[in-house]
Amino acid sequence: MTETTAARSLTVKGERTRAKIVEVAASLMFQDGVAGTTVETVCEAAGVGKSQIYHYFHDKAELVRTVIESHTERILSAYDPFLSTVSGWESWDDWRDFIVDAQRDAECIGGCPLGSLARELVDCDDLTRALLIRSFQRWELALMDAVQRMKDLGLIRPEANNKFLATALLAGLQGGFLLCQTWRDVMPLQASLNSAIGLLRMYAA
Numbered sequence: 001m002t003e004t005t006a007a008r009s010l011t012v013k014g015e016r017t018r019a020k021i022v023e024v025a026a027s028l029m030f031q032d033g034v035a036g037t038t039v040e041t042v043c044e045a046a047g048v049g050k051s052q053i054y055h056y057f058h059d060k061a062e063l064v065r066t067v068i069e070s071h072t073e074r075i076l077s078a079y080d081p082f083l084s085t086v087s088g089w090e091s092w093d094d095w096r097d098f099i100v101d102a103q104r105d106a107e108c109i110g111g112c113p114l115g116s117l118a119r120e121l122v123d124c125d126d127l128t129r130a131l132l133i134r135s136f137q138r139w140e141l142a143l144m145d146a147v148q149r150m151k152d153l154g155l156i157r158p159e160a161n162n163k164f165l166a167t168a169l170l171a172g173l174q175g176g177f178l179l180c181q182t183w184r185d186v187m188p189l190q191a192s193l194n195s196a197i198g199l200l201r202m203y204a205a
Helices: 003-007 012-032 039-046 050-056 060-083 089-105 113-121 126-152 162-183 187-201
Strands: none
Touching: 012 039, 012 050, 012 060, 012 113, 039 050, 039 060, 060 089, 060 113, 060 126, 089 162, 089 187, 113 126, 113 162, 126 162, 162 187
């Protein structure tokens, strides 16, 4: 939650307006990048005035950080049905297929919204970088929990390092997204995820 949101109690109408601004800004930044998205283009697309933007956000940087938070929540919500209910190796295959099918449906355009923001903003400022780190750590934690469930089911050996495996899965996913987006082909994404899951299988009980 951003400082502005935490400090101000919004009305229901205010919450809807703020949510619309964030949704529109997220879409524009995903399509045109942060540098290619101005406050003016957000105002035009969202049908709001500049005064409304600055009522909810101190500046564009805070809006960008809120977009990062929004993407993080959406990604975790999308993957949660797969990762929070891991019941065997087929669960990882279902997770992989869900990701690959989503990119195929999107014609491999856009890649990972969080990864795209990270590539553009990681050297922007310390606050934004810290938020990106926390977002990826939350993603990594969800993967660590899924690995732990495999251990609890007796499917992975106890000595396996949960964090190492979760980081490998996340790195494979992000690298696969980048190549998928660049090549306009889901093959590298599928190959990357297969390799990451293959590493997980090396620790099968």
